[in-house]
Amino acid sequence: MMLEGALAGLKYYLVPDFKRLADPNMWIDAAGQVLFSLGVAFGGLMTLSSYNRFQNNCLRDALTIFCADTLTSFLSGCAIFAVLGFLSHESGEPIHDVVQAGSGLAFVAFPEAILRMPIPTFWSILFFFMLATLGADSVVAVLETVVIALAEKFPAIMPHRTSLLWGCCIVLFLLGLPMCTGAGLYWFTLLNDYGASWTVLVIALLENIAIVFVYGINRLCNDIEMMVRSDDFDWQRSRLICSFSIFFMLGSIFQLGPTPWMRMSVYWKFCWLVSIPSLITGSMVFYWASYRRTLTEPSFPLWAEVVGWLIALIPVSMVPGTLIYxxxxxxxxxxxLECVKNLCQPADDWGPLFD
Incomplete structure (x- = not known):
């Protein structure tokens, strides 16, 4: 932040332009950033939370992740735009012409700025080491999700979990090799623009529908209430944590019900029933309404666009495919009809597995 032009970059980052709220792409980018940053709809949160004790303080965990993610994203934004302000000052170009998204920011704009800083070798080592650790800790959650899903679906392979983990690593490594070829950037763009865009929104919406509307929101609230009825659950501390979040301050207005959880359930129910499905659906509609073919130089041929849509449909097709199966x-x-109705009911042996 002591670089020349850094303050201009921070001003560009922190001063809002409310006219951009009329641009649907901004809402799409915001929804995608929230899902990616928090790891929602990727399976990692559910996988890692499955290792918790049954009587776990889920409210504290949710707030901790939310606050840590928000502060980390804000700090990262300050660092990025300070560097972009410096790069704008050095190149003489306005900041909006310097800003590049995706791989352009990580592998073009940032390295170029680092080369112009004092002791560029030192900063380059730190920057690319940061990228490596950032990718590694993300892959840990992804691999754990894949391995646990396969092991629980096929219990016979659970004793061979280490071999399964190595096998997944090798397969994913081979699938990633095309990214290192001359056409690697094009494959990356296809996967990024199609495989990790509206498909995540669809999966998040389906998860919301399955839990809230199929399993039932009252069943969900009862399950959470049963989980938090424990001497280990410190509600006084949890409510203190809640006071730091404006959302939960608003939620505390609805003081209804006999238990601490039910006093806050009106806010949660409104989110689960109304705001979450509405925002996700609206974002998807905006995305499809404003869809344009991927803009690269040279532009993708039509067959590549078809491959991109097939990549996007693979994860989404698993839901109707499993239902049909x-x-x-x-x-x-x-x-x-009876089969579908039966599939929408909890299994007979569904219940808590206490510690």
């Missing part, structure tokens, strides 16, 4: 494998004494 379960309906086909149903008991023949059941009708299709």
């Amino acid at each position: 379960r309906v086909i494998r149903r008991n023949q004494n059941m009708s299709v």
Whole structure:
């Protein structure tokens, strides 16, 4: 932040331009950033939380992740735009012409700025070491999600979990090799623009529908209330943490119900029933309404765009594909409607697995 032009970059970062709120792409980018930054709809949060004790303070964990992610993102933004302000000062170009998204920011703009800083070798080592550690800790959660999903679906391979982990690493390594070829940037752009865009929004919406509307929001609240009925759950400390968040300060207005959880459930229910599905659906509609073919130089041919859409449809197709498979494998004494209704009910042995 002591670099020449850094303050101009911070001003560009911190001073809002409210006219941009009318641009649907801003809302799409914001929704995508929240999902990516918090890891929502990628499976990692559910996988890692499955290692918690049954009576775990879920409210404290949710607030801790939210606050840590927000502060980290804000700090990262300050560092990035301070450097971009310096680069704008050095090049004489306005900041909006210097700003590049995605790989352009990490591998073009930032390295170019580092080369112009004092002791560039030192800063380069720190910067690329940061990128390596950032990628490594993300991959840990992704690998754990894949391994646990396979191990729970096929319990026979659970004793061979280490071998399964090595196998997943090798397969994913081989799938990533095309990124290192001359066409690697194009493959990266396809995966980034299609495989990690609206598909995450669809998965998040389906998760919300499955839990809130299929499993039932009252069942969910009862489950959470059962989990927090424990001497280990310090509600006084949790409410102190809540006071630091304006969202939960607003939520505390709805003081209804006999238990601490139910006093806050009106706010949560409003989020789960109204705001979350509405925001996600709106973002997806904006995305599809404003869809344009991927802009690169040279531009992608039509067949590459088709490959991109196929990449995007692979994760989404797993949901209807699994439903169709379960309906086909149903008991023949059941009708299709009865089978679907049965699939929407908790299993007979569903219940808590206490510590």
